[in-house]
Amino acid sequence: MPEQELELVSGLWPAVFHKALNAILLFDDAARVVEANPAACRLLGYGREELLQLHVTAIAPSESQAEFDVQWRQFISEGEAVREDIVRRKDGTLRDVECKSVANVLPRIHLWVLKDITQRKRAEKESIRYARRLEAMGDIEGAILAARSLREIAQAVMSHIHRMVRCKLACIFLFDHEAKTVSPFPTRAASQRLLTPGTYHPMEWFGGFEDLRHGGTRVVEDLAAIPKPPPLIDILLQEGVRSYAALPILAENELVAVLVLGVEQPSEVAPNCLTLAGQITQHIAVAVQGARLLEEVRRGRERLKQLSRQLLKAQEAERRHIALELHHVIGQALAATKINLEVLKRTSLNQPSSDLVYASVSMIEEALMQARNLSLDLRPSLLDKMGLSCAAQAYLDRQSQRSGFTAECRLEPLVDRFCPEVETACFRVLQEAVTNIVRHANARRITVDLRDAMGSLELLIRDDGVGFDVATAQQRGLRGESMGLLAMQERVNLLGGDIEISSAPGQGTTIRVSFPRSEPEPGHRLAVRKTARRSTSA
Numbered sequence: 001m002p003e004q005e006l007e008l009v010s011g012l013w014p015a016v017f018h019k020a021l022n023a024i025l026l027f028d029d030a031a032r033v034v035e036a037n038p039a040a041c042r043l044l045g046y047g048r049e050e051l052l053q054l055h056v057t058a059i060a061p062s063e064s065q066a067e068f069d070v071q072w073r074q075f076i077s078e079g080e081a082v083r084e085d086i087v088r089r090k091d092g093t094l095r096d097v098e099c100k101s102v103a104n105v106l107p108r109i110h111l112w113v114l115k116d117i118t119q120r121k122r123a124e125k126e127s128i129r130y131a132r133r134l135e136a137m138g139d140i141e142g143a144i145l146a147a148r149s150l151r152e153i154a155q156a157v158m159s160h161i162h163r164m165v166r167c168k169l170a171c172i173f174l175f176d177h178e179a180k181t182v183s184p185f186p187t188r189a190a191s192q193r194l195l196t197p198g199t200y201h202p203m204e205w206f207g208g209f210e211d212l213r214h215g216g217t218r219v220v221e222d223l224a225a226i227p228k229p230p231p232l233i234d235i236l237l238q239e240g241v242r243s244y245a246a247l248p249i250l251a252e253n254e255l256v257a258v259l260v261l262g263v264e265q266p267s268e269v270a271p272n273c274l275t276l277a278g279q280i281t282q283h284i285a286v287a288v289q290g291a292r293l294l295e296e297v298r299r300g301r302e303r304l305k306q307l308s309r310q311l312l313k314a315q316e317a318e319r320r321h322i323a324l325e326l327h328h329v330i331g332q333a334l335a336a337t338k339i340n341l342e343v344l345k346r347t348s349l350n351q352p353s354s355d356l357v358y359a360s361v362s363m364i365e366e367a368l369m370q371a372r373n374l375s376l377d378l379r380p381s382l383l384d385k386m387g388l389s390c391a392a393q394a395y396l397d398r399q400s401q402r403s404g405f406t407a408e409c410r411l412e413p414l415v416d417r418f419c420p421e422v423e424t425a426c427f428r429v430l431q432e433a434v435t436n437i438v439r440h441a442n443a444r445r446i447t448v449d450l451r452d453a454m455g456s457l458e459l460l461i462r463d464d465g466v467g468f469d470v471a472t473a474q475q476r477g478l479r480g481e482s483m484g485l486l487a488m489q490e491r492v493n494l495l496g497g498d499i500e501i502s503s504a505p506g507q508g509t510t511i512r513v514s515f516p517r518s519e520p521e522p523g524h525r526l527a528v529r530k531t532a533r534r535s536t537s538a
Helices: 003-012 014-019 038-044 065-078 118-146 150-158 231-238 271-347 351-378 381-385 388-403 420-441 470-478 484-494
Strands: 023-028 033-036 080-088 094-106 109-116 169-176 181-186 218-220 243-251 254-263 406-411 445-453 456-463 498-503 509-516 532-536
Touching: 023 038, 023 094, 033 038, 038 109, 065 080, 065 094, 094 118, 150 271, 243 271, 254 271, 381 388, 381 420, 388 406, 388 420, 388 445, 420 445, 420 456, 420 484, 420 509, 470 484, 470 498, 484 498, 484 509
Parallel strands: 406 445
Antiparallel strands: 023 033, 023 109, 080 094, 094 109, 169 181, 169 254, 218 243, 243 254, 406 532, 445 456, 456 509, 498 509
């Protein structure tokens, strides 16, 4: 650049050029520096004489010379532009800058004004990283809350942890102190089969963990320097890990898992990684305690369920016993007494005695009928011998004759018997529903459908009675005032079925019940019979 032009620049912009805080560079058409102010020397780490005649690619590197040529021609033709860019200092370090470029500020002279924005860009990147960490932590928390077991918690954490912690390998090792085994859950598919999820190893395979039992964090600077390493260390070395940190996960002061973070170079486990991992292990520990509580509740419910089923079985066995006693003992005794009275009636010549015998026979016939009905209500023998369809048909016929409603039945014969528990529960639901209809609904017609639908036993009961408010009735049941609906729901739920009760005042009631199929007991297969479609009325 001619001396007079340099003097012209210095004379025109003495304050701007020499005292400016931002770096100012002047380039010629060949993209070489022809002048630089002190701020440019400080930013780029060069002396003024070193900068002069330096090609712009030494300061703002491009991917290729061809790409630079295109960018430089575009810059000259644009006239003026503002962009964010990266410049290289003399020591090779990079700085983020905001570049304002003006082409042809003087004839064949072009201007760059560079503002160092490295700190701002770092803050922005850190803010973005922090936001991503928060997002990842939120995802981890959500996944942990949705998990219901220690295995699900480990899988949930491993699917998100790589977004927060930079490492070669991250893995959660689950401890089973009763079985004395440890099981790994890595962030990715490990090359070593021994780190495959679902594999189990003896605790000695992991190595000592007494320090972890007390909540301490273990950091191993160089795995290759460990004398007589446990098998886990050999596996980590084969995975390319040279340094690792192990963070304990405690639940109620018991070591339930360990989070291991491995890096490729010795002594490269960053403190910020440990901080983030520590936060994650705290969330895992809380989730593990919650999962354990849920597991205890689930086990309690299962025990209660088993007890309820055993109670129902005991009730059915007692009903069967009482029904047999009514039929075989009381019924036979009454029948024998009736026969004796019949004989006495034929042989008696005394009219008052004959009248007394007639009255006794009538009372015994009534008692026999009541004992028979009571026996059938307690446990119909048809349910065991002929199956659910026959027992349900007989029950509806008997109840319609006794109570005066019309029963319309569509009872498909069940070719494959369901297990006795399911058939008994279905019959009891029908029995309870019809009893409630007779007592409360004032119905004239009851429709019952029973069928085997794709392996599920479905029962549909409808009536044209007065109806009721289901929510109110359920609340009464919870207070112990009316147990009919709750008894039906409990029977169905114990066997994994579904029940739906639809009703409203003045609109009748519909009950839909579905039971899943269980394996029928040997010998519980019925011959195919015609579908029962009959209507009975009192």
